[in-house]
Amino acid sequence: MSLSILIVDDEPHIRLLLQQTLEELEDEGVELLIADNGEAAIAIIKQQKPDLIFLDVMMPKMNGFDVCNAVKNELGLSDVFVIMLTAKGQEFDKQQGEKVGANLYMTKPFDPDEVLEKSLEILGMS
């Protein structure tokens, strides 16, 4: 089964930038999945079981912590690597992130080189 990455963010420009950053991986056959809210993300996760999720924290309906908690603790997908994305200036609640089992967090504006490098590493492609 091919590898896949899920991008979850309510802001269209962040989705677009992440997608473009990971274009190189797409050319290598990695499938890029997109969701613009937490609930849509859960639906995709259940169906496709992505290998890596970029997850925005502040989203309407269901926030990033709830999505992460669902992935790691309720859906039994603890081996999915979750990277939380948080806007610069917002204090990322590390404790809550740790509690729900997030693997890593990055601040926005994110560094595209770092995102690509980290993704390659996590998917074992570097």
Added chain:
Amino acid sequence: MKIKLKQILRFPEIASIIDEILKLNSGSISIFDHEGNCLLGDLQALHTETYPILLHNQSIGWVEGDKEAATVASLLTYLVNREWERKTLAHETLERYKEINLLYRISEKLSAVLDHKSLALLILQEAMQAIRATGGFVINCHQDDEQNQQCEMIVVAGECSQLSYPLSEKISEAIFDFLQPEIINNLAYDFRLAFMASQISALLFSPLKHQNRIIGFIVLFSTKPVSYNASDLKLLTAIASQAANAIENIRFHEYRLQEERIKSNLERYMSPQLVQAVINSKDENLLKNCRKNLVILFADIRDFTTKCEELPPEKIVEYLNIYFEEMVNVIFEHGGTVNKFVGDMIVCMFGAPASLTNCEQRAIEAAIGMQNRLQHIPNHWIRDNFHTGIGISSGEVVVGNIGSPHHVDYTAIGDQVNVASRLQSLAKGRQILVGRSIYNATQNDFSFKEVGIVKLKGKKNKIEVFEVLY
């Protein structure tokens, strides 16, 4: 930029539109990518017509089927072109996003660097990575004493070292007249830089400017064929502007350190106010040796050697330090410069390094102040035993840094120095003796008593001596 039909067909909305079209016409179609892989529909179905899906008039796949296949092919052609536009925009946006990140990262790192070389290297590495350069260097420019521009290499990176001669110097010479950032994509056609066309394919550079003054250059080049564009140059210019500010900051920091060092050296000789006046002075020759009219003051404790025998040496040192501190404060208060301490003797001057008005008056006021202060030192042993004789004279002397390279004193040399010393040795405890020049300048301001005429050791001329009454 690659657009894959497969990816477009994956959008659920598109799949459902195609489905609707097929339902309306109850026909069947098959969609193939440019390699002939069937992406949708029946591979085995026999279709009569083939309609290409075009991106910029090039086929990236086709639709087979009946008449509805033409509609689907048109729709997909439209969507593929829209997707290409979207991706182009996303690509461009990401590039700008990377630039912002780069500048952000640089400014964050810059604040931690405190020397030119590491700063230049940091800037160069970041710029090379962002602008696809295989090598680069940073030059520092400054004007020498004769107003000629001098350039020196601060740092090189990448392929500089592999080139056959000190290329960087040659480039520096060639670009020095450029005042603006520039791209030279084909060196062979540029007469100034054609000589290195066999080694370098393209080059771009930006001056490092601070307050409209060129303080250096950052130069990037590629030995591989590459075509630098306006946005590369814009990015380099932005990096250069950050670098220039950071370099100036470092220079300013170094200048301040040097100023602090000079200041703390000077403060041993004169009052902090006078030090500031010297630092603020635009006269660079202030501390150089020169002839000057000065007032020289010598102060010495009478019978000090005998007093020393009464107390342990540690106690004498302690009391001497109290005495010197009080006396130096008085001298500073009146604008004097302490020249040196010789044993228990204080030598000071008025009128150097910074010129002063009323030096003679200041010197006498200082001398009276010293005698009075001595009477009020809160230590009865000092009050009872330290009795100072003071001698003051004035005239032209040579003043400046005098000594060996290992030990230099800011001091005065000349006849009047000897006269002041001689007057001091004649003065009894609490007495202030001055020469004719001082008397002439201050006779209306102070009371004097004529003491007489004295012959100086080793001198033909005799000197007239006056005592200041206070």
